[in-house]
Amino acid sequence: MTQQQLSRATFPDLPVYPEKMIQFGEGNFMRAFVDWQLQQMNNKGLFQGSAVLVQPIEQGLGDMLAKQDYLYTVLLNGIMQQQTVNDHEIITSVSRVINPYSDYEGYLALAENDELEFITSNTTEAGIAYRPEDRLADAPPKSFPGKLTALLHRRFQLGKKGFTIIPCELIDRNGEKLKEVVLQYANDWLLGEAFVQWLEQENTFCCSLVDRIVPGYPRDKAQALAEELGYQDNLMVTAEPFLFWVIEGPASLSDRLPLAKAGLNVVVTEDMTPYRERKVHLLNGPHTAMVPLALLAGLETVEDVMNDATYSVFVKKLIEEELIPMLDLPREELQSYAEAVQERFKNPFIRHELTSISLNSISKFKTRLLPVLLRYQREKGVLPKLTTLAFAALLLSYRGDKIERQDGAEVITVFDEAWSRPDEFVGVILKDASLWGEDLTHVPNLVQAIEGYLHQLEASGSRAALQQLI
Ligand SMILES: NC(=O)c1ccc[n+]([C@@H]2O[C@H](COP(=O)([O-])OP(=O)(O)OC[C@H]3O[C@@H](n4cnc5c(N)ncnc54)[C@H](O)[C@@H]3O)[C@@H](O)[C@H]2O)c1
Ligand SMILES: O=P(O)(O)OC[C@@H](O)[C@@H](O)[C@H](O)[C@H](O)CO
CATH class of the missing domain: 1.10.1040.10 (N-(1-d-carboxylethyl)-l-norvaline Dehydrogenase; domain 2)
Structure with missing residues (x-):
C-alpha cells in the first residue's frame, strides 16, 4: 500500500511555533540533535519556539523539507540504562528552510526579526573556515562565516540586539574559531570599529561539544517503517537515545534556553x-x-x-x-x-x-x-x-x-x-x-x-x- 506523504495536511493539528533560532545546516545530525531538543522543550511548554534553517551550501535538503511542510520523523533506537528505546516522533520545531543561494534577500531579512535570539550551526569540520575570495557584496558569500558576518552586519545596521551563537561543529573551541573568522571578515571588509564593538559586546559566541550518534536515513528499513508509521517520510532520521551537549557559556543561558529544565542531558559550564x-x-x-x-x-x-x-x-x-x-x-x-x-x-x-x-x-x-x-x-x-x-x-x-x-x-x-x-x-x-x-x-x-x-x-x-x- 502507498502511504500519504508526511505534511501538515496529513496531520492538521500539529502545533506551529514562532521562530527563535537561526540554524545553519539542515543535515541529519542537526535535525536529530538541536531541533529534536527544541521539540522536547516545546513539548513541556518551556520554549515555544522554532528554528529557521539556512542551507550552508547550494545543494541541500531545503526542497525536500518544503514538500513535507518542514515536518520529519526522528526515530530513537537503542538501549539506554538497560532499557530498550524504540520511539518515533514527528518534529514540528523547524519552521522553514532558506536557501541563501536562491533567496539572499530573504536570508538577510532574518536580521529584522527581534524574536530571533539564538544561532546554531553544523557545517561539518570543513565549514568554519576563512575564504579570502568572499566579499560582503556577494549574494551570498560562499563560506558559512562569510554568510554569518553579512547577516550580523545587517542586524547591526538595523540597530538591533545581537545573538547567542552556539556552533556544534566537531572542532576544538568551535565558538572561538567562528568568532575569529567573523572578526577577520569584519576587518577585511572594512565594516568599521563600531561594528566590531557591537560584535564583541552584543553577541556571545559559545564553544560547544555535541554527542549523539546519528546514522541518518534508515534506508534498509524505509518501506517497513512507512507501513508502521502510516505515512511516507523521505527525511526520517534514526538516532540513538543517548544525547549530551556541553555549552561553554553564561549561566543565564540555562534560563533562556531551558534544555536541562526540560530533562535533557545538557550542561552549561565555564570550561568544557x-x-x-x-x-x-x-x-x-x-x-x-x-x-x-x-x-x-x-x-x-x-x-x-x-x-x-x-x-x-x-x-x-x-x-x-x-x-x-x-x-x-x-x-x-x-x-x-x-x-x-x-x-x-x-x-x-x-x-x-x-x-x-x-x-x-x-x-x-x-x-x-x-x-x-x-x-x-x-x-x-x-x-x-x-x-x-x-x-x-x-x-x-x-x-x-x-x-x-x-x-x-x-x-x-x-x-x-x-x-x-x-x-x-x-x-x-x-x-x-x-x-x-x-x-x-x-x-x-x-x-x-x-x-x-x-x-x-x-x-x-x-x-x-x-x-x-x-
Ligand atoms: N552523524 C553523527 O553521528 C554525528 C554525531 C556528532 C557530530 N556529527 C558531525 O556533524 C556533521 C554533519 O553530519 P550529518 O550526519 O548531519 O551529515 P549530513 O550530510 O546529513 O549534513 C551535512 C551538513 O553540512 C553541510 N555542509 C557540508 N559540507 C559543507 C561545507 N563545506 N561548508 C558548509 N556546510 C557544509 C550541509 O549543507 C549539511 O547541512 C559531521 O561533520 C559530523 O562530524 C555527526
Ligand atoms: O563524525 P566523525 O566522522 O568526525 O567521527 C565519526 C564518529 O566517531 C562520530 O560521528 C561519533 O559517532 C560522534 O562524535 C558521537 O557523538
Missing part, C-alpha cells in the same frame, strides 16, 4: 575542556582505533565489532588499560562514561558503518589517539600495545590495496609516495610532521614496534595479530 577530553578520547578514540583493524578482518559495523569475541575485548582493554589511565578526570566518572559508550556501540538497532567513521582517519588518529599514545610512552616508558597495533593497521590500510582510503588528496599522495618504498615506509611516514604535528621517529621504540606489527598484520592478519595481544 574535561568533557571534550573524555568524549574525544573515550568515544571517538575507540571508534578510530577499531576501524582499520576491523575493516581488515572484514567486519562492517560498530555493532559487528562489539559482537565479536576478539574485537570487543580489544575495545574494552583499549579503553580500560590504555586510554582511561591517561586522562586527568575522576576515575569513577571515566569508568561510567566508558561503560555507557560500550553500551552505545552495541546498539543493535542502528547500523553504524565503519567506513563512515573512516573518513579522514589520519587527522582523527592525530587528535583522538596519538596524544594518549605519546603520554603513555612518556609516563610508563613503554608503548601502549593496542593503540600501537591500531596505528600500524591504520598505516597498512592507507596503502590502499585492502581498504578504500577516504582522505584528502594531499594525505593520499604522502602515503602513496611513502608506500612506493616499502623498506623505508615506516621511517618516512612517521617522520612526516605534516601528518602528525611532529617527527614521530623520535618516540622511543615506535619505528621498531610499528614495523613488527605491520609484519604480523601482513603475515597472519588482523584477527591473529590481535589475539596475540589480548
Whole structure:
C-alpha cells in the first residue's frame, strides 16, 4: 500500500511555533540533535519556539523539507540504562528552510526579526573556515562565516540586539574559531570599529561539544517503517537515545534556553575542556582505533565489532588499560562514561558503518589517539600495545590495496609516495610532521614496534595479530 506523504495536511493539528533560532545546516545530525531538543522543550511548554534553517551550501535538503511542510520523523533506537528505546516522533520545531543561494534577500531579512535570539550551526569540520575570495557584496558569500558576518552586519545596521551563537561543529573551541573568522571578515571588509564593538559586546559566541550518534536515513528499513508509521517520510532520521551537549557559556543561558529544565542531558559550564577530553578520547578514540583493524578482518559495523569475541575485548582493554589511565578526570566518572559508550556501540538497532567513521582517519588518529599514545610512552616508558597495533593497521590500510582510503588528496599522495618504498615506509611516514604535528621517529621504540606489527598484520592478519595481544 502507498502511504500519504508526511505534511501538515496529513496531520492538521500539529502545533506551529514562532521562530527563535537561526540554524545553519539542515543535515541529519542537526535535525536529530538541536531541533529534536527544541521539540522536547516545546513539548513541556518551556520554549515555544522554532528554528529557521539556512542551507550552508547550494545543494541541500531545503526542497525536500518544503514538500513535507518542514515536518520529519526522528526515530530513537537503542538501549539506554538497560532499557530498550524504540520511539518515533514527528518534529514540528523547524519552521522553514532558506536557501541563501536562491533567496539572499530573504536570508538577510532574518536580521529584522527581534524574536530571533539564538544561532546554531553544523557545517561539518570543513565549514568554519576563512575564504579570502568572499566579499560582503556577494549574494551570498560562499563560506558559512562569510554568510554569518553579512547577516550580523545587517542586524547591526538595523540597530538591533545581537545573538547567542552556539556552533556544534566537531572542532576544538568551535565558538572561538567562528568568532575569529567573523572578526577577520569584519576587518577585511572594512565594516568599521563600531561594528566590531557591537560584535564583541552584543553577541556571545559559545564553544560547544555535541554527542549523539546519528546514522541518518534508515534506508534498509524505509518501506517497513512507512507501513508502521502510516505515512511516507523521505527525511526520517534514526538516532540513538543517548544525547549530551556541553555549552561553554553564561549561566543565564540555562534560563533562556531551558534544555536541562526540560530533562535533557545538557550542561552549561565555564570550561568544557574535561568533557571534550573524555568524549574525544573515550568515544571517538575507540571508534578510530577499531576501524582499520576491523575493516581488515572484514567486519562492517560498530555493532559487528562489539559482537565479536576478539574485537570487543580489544575495545574494552583499549579503553580500560590504555586510554582511561591517561586522562586527568575522576576515575569513577571515566569508568561510567566508558561503560555507557560500550553500551552505545552495541546498539543493535542502528547500523553504524565503519567506513563512515573512516573518513579522514589520519587527522582523527592525530587528535583522538596519538596524544594518549605519546603520554603513555612518556609516563610508563613503554608503548601502549593496542593503540600501537591500531596505528600500524591504520598505516597498512592507507596503502590502499585492502581498504578504500577516504582522505584528502594531499594525505593520499604522502602515503602513496611513502608506500612506493616499502623498506623505508615506516621511517618516512612517521617522520612526516605534516601528518602528525611532529617527527614521530623520535618516540622511543615506535619505528621498531610499528614495523613488527605491520609484519604480523601482513603475515597472519588482523584477527591473529590481535589475539596475540589480548
Ligand atoms: N552523524 C553523527 O553521528 C554525528 C554525531 C556528532 C557530530 N556529527 C558531525 O556533524 C556533521 C554533519 O553530519 P550529518 O550526519 O548531519 O551529515 P549530513 O550530510 O546529513 O549534513 C551535512 C551538513 O553540512 C553541510 N555542509 C557540508 N559540507 C559543507 C561545507 N563545506 N561548508 C558548509 N556546510 C557544509 C550541509 O549543507 C549539511 O547541512 C559531521 O561533520 C559530523 O562530524 C555527526
Ligand atoms: O563524525 P566523525 O566522522 O568526525 O567521527 C565519526 C564518529 O566517531 C562520530 O560521528 C561519533 O559517532 C560522534 O562524535 C558521537 O557523538
